[in-house]
Amino acid sequence: MSAQKPSIPQGTRDFGPAVVARRNYIFGVIRRTFEKFGYAPLETPTLENLSVLTGKYGEEGDQLLFKVLNSGNFLKKQKGEVVKDEVTPDDLQAGPRAVLPKIAEKGLRYDLTVPFARYVVMNRGTLTFPFKRYQIQPVWRADRPQRGRYREFYQCDADVVGTDSLLCEAEIVLMMCEVLNGIGLTDFTIKINHRRVLGAIYQALGGEGTEMDLFTAIDKLDKIGRDGVEKELAERGFSPDATDRLFALLGVEGSFEEKLERLLAGFVTAGVDADNATADGYKGLQDLRRVYEYLQEFGFAQFDHLDFDVTLARGLSYYTGCIFEIKINNVNMGSVSGGGRYDNLTGAFGLPGVSGVGFSFGVDRLYDCLEELNLFPAAVATTTRCLVANFDADAERAVLPVLRQLREAGVASELYPEPGKLARQFKYADAKGIPFVLLQGSEERAAGQFKLKTLSTGEERVLSLEQVLAELA
RNA sequence: GUAGAUAUAGCUCAGCUGGUUAGAGCGUCGGAUUGUGAUUCCGAAGGUCGUGGGUUCGAGCCCCAUUAUUUACCCCA
Numbered sequence: 001m002s003a004q005k006p007s008i009p010q011g012t013r014d015f016g017p018a019v020v021a022r023r024n025y026i027f028g029v030i031r032r033t034f035e036k037f038g039y040a041p042l043e044t045p046t047l048e049n050l051s052v053l054t055g056k057y058g059e060e061g062d063q064l065l066f067k068v069l070n071s072g073n074f075l076k077k078q079k080g081e082v083v084k085d086e087v088t089p090d091d092l093q094a095g096p097r098a099v100l101p102k103i104a105e106k107g108l109r110y111d112l113t114v115p116f117a118r119y120v121v122m123n124r125g126t127l128t129f130p131f132k133r134y135q136i137q138p139v140w141r142a143d144r145p146q147r148g149r150y151r152e153f154y155q156c157d158a159d160v161v162g163t164d165s166l167l168c169e170a171e172i173v174l175m176m177c178e179v180l181n182g183i184g185l186t187d188f189t190i191k192i193n194h195r196r197v198l199g200a201i202y203q204a205l206g207g208e209g210t211e212m213d214l215f216t217a218i219d220k221l222d223k224i225g226r227d228g229v230e231k232e233l234a235e236r237g238f239s240p241d242a243t244d245r246l247f248a249l250l251g252v253e254g255s256f257e258e259k260l261e262r263l264l265a266g267f268v269t270a271g272v273d274a275d276n277a278t279a280d281g282y283k284g285l286q287d288l289r290r291v292y293e294y295l296q297e298f299g300f301a302q303f304d305h306l307d308f309d310v311t312l313a314r315g316l317s318y319y320t321g322c323i324f325e326i327k328i329n330n331v332n333m334g335s336v337s338g339g340g341r342y343d344n345l346t347g348a349f350g351l352p353g354v355s356g357v358g359f360s361f362g363v364d365r366l367y368d369c370l371e372e373l374n375l376f377p378a379a380v381a382t383t384t385r386c387l388v389a390n391f392d393a394d395a396e397r398a399v400l401p402v403l404r405q406l407r408e409a410g411v412a413s414e415l416y417p418e419p420g421k422l423a424r425q426f427k428y429a430d431a432k433g434i435p436f437v438l439l440q441g442s443e444e445r446a447a448g449q450f451k452l453k454t455l456s457t458g459e460e461r462v463l464s465l466e467q468v469l470a471e472l473a
Numbered sequence: 474g475u476a477g478a479u480a481u482a483g484c485u486c487a488g489c490u491g492g493u494u495a496g497a498g499c500g501u502c503g504g505a506u507u508g509u510g511a512u513u514c515c516g517a518a519g520g521u522c523g524u525g526g527g528u529u530c531g532a533g534c535c536c537c538a539u540u541a542u543u544u545a546c547c548c549c550a
Binding site: 005010058061063064111139141143144145146148149150153156216314334335336337338360361362363365366389426429431437439441443451453455456458460 | 474506507508509510511523541542543544545546547548549550
């Protein structure tokens with residue numbers, strides 16, 4: 001067998017020590033924030049039954065699911081045993097749709113929200129509601145990789161189910177700010193909108209075309225511009241008149257509150273009907289106003305980062321209330337976070353009427369942003385604090401108790417594992433970013449002293465063990 | 474699924490109109506220095522030029538196919 005060039009699957013990555021340290025730094029900020037807001041950790045299996053995953057992400061989503069082949073021989077009946085769901089020639093003739101359910105019954109998780117919904121339903125008897133959980137795990141999508149898009153990537157979700165309170169929405173904004181501030185990002189925009197505002201816009205246009213066509217077209221506004229949206233809507237059966245009315249509504253400007261008022265006036269003028277309205281106003285606008293008020297009452301100080309963006313639509317079909325998205329403004333990168341409220345996510349698993357709201361950070365994209373903006377603190381990288389030099393067998397023996405005492409004092413230390421040239425050992429320390437090297441050759445040992453070298457300055461000092469420990473601890 | 478780009482040393486990349494033995498920087502290793510890294514100086518190792526075919530007296534370079542990587546579209550974190 002000839003040696004093969006090793007490789008990893010498309011869209012996956014190895015993370016070396018330095019990268020892991022930086023990723024953990026981001027994870028740490030997110031985890032501490034979630035916990036500070038009262039969310040408890042949850043983990044679910046990498047594999048879910050395919051029946052849990054399919055049909056939750058739309059037709060395209062189903063195609064992006066990684067399916068896992070059943071073990072065992074599903075093509076041929078073994079001698080003397082019965083194979084359940086054997087693939088028949090007829091199935092093969094009928095194509096993938098007939099074959100797939102028989103050869104794959106598990107899939108890799110596609111996001112963290114659906115497994116969470118599945119968990120809530122399975123454990124509804126034991127959970128205390130409202131249930132707040134966070135979850136930091138990788139997810140997989142069989143997408144074409146490109147900038148900021150991977151086939152394996154981490155999501156950091158925080159969701160609360162079992163309450164309609166808009167306080168949760170307001171707290172999502174708070175957590176988003178806290179995390180972004182915590183990792184040093186300053187130029188960002190938290191976009192917020194409401195599915196029912198979009199619904200009202202659809203009605204204001206007179207009910208032409210479909211909601212989905214309208215929303216996906218609106219969502220692209222900042223990318224393809226007004227002309228592009230007009231063209232796309234025309235192709236989907238929207239009249240020029242409707243398109244004009246759309247841009248009149250999308251064009252509302254001003255502060256958060258001013259936009260709310262102007263949209264309300266627009267909806268009234270357009271005669272948006274009562275299906276989408278309540279006695280005292282329009283539900284979507286009302287919700288957004290309440291979220292805004294909560295933030296004010298809390299003493300939120302970063303309204304300049306919060307943007308009521310009427311064009312924000314988001315793809316996932318299960319959102320029903322507020323929707324969120326974060327854009328880092330000075331980096332060319334897709335959204336680093338998104339979320340929203342879903343009134344009936346657990347309905348698919350037989351538990352209707354449970355409302356939830358949540359959001360997710362894409363760590364891999366946050367990482368790419370920090371990298372590009374050079375925002376990683378230098379201190380994140382190193383692990384070992386002190387390298388103990390290894391002169392020879394005698395010195396090695398003598399220095400082992402010192403190694404123990406360094407570690408007992410909480411100083412991350414290592415002894416160079418074999419005696420050898422000091423040049424090599426210093427190079428090792430330098431390459432690994434170890435700040436101190438501790439030396440005790442025959443001279444120092446005779447004097448009962450140590451030599452401690454600070455690599456960044458080149459300074460060397462002769463010290464007692466107590467002094468070394470005091471210096472490094 | 475659609476379209477483009479790229480593939481040469483461990484890494485980043487040069488390589489002229491197709492012409493002798495394919496180069497540089499960084500990294501690695503050895504030495505200058507048998508008790509000192511980063512810095513300096515000297516030296517060495519390292520290549521089926523992604524793979525397969527074709528054109529040609531001659532191919533890293535041109536043509537075809539194929540694989541991988543990558544960017545954009547769709548969609549999304």
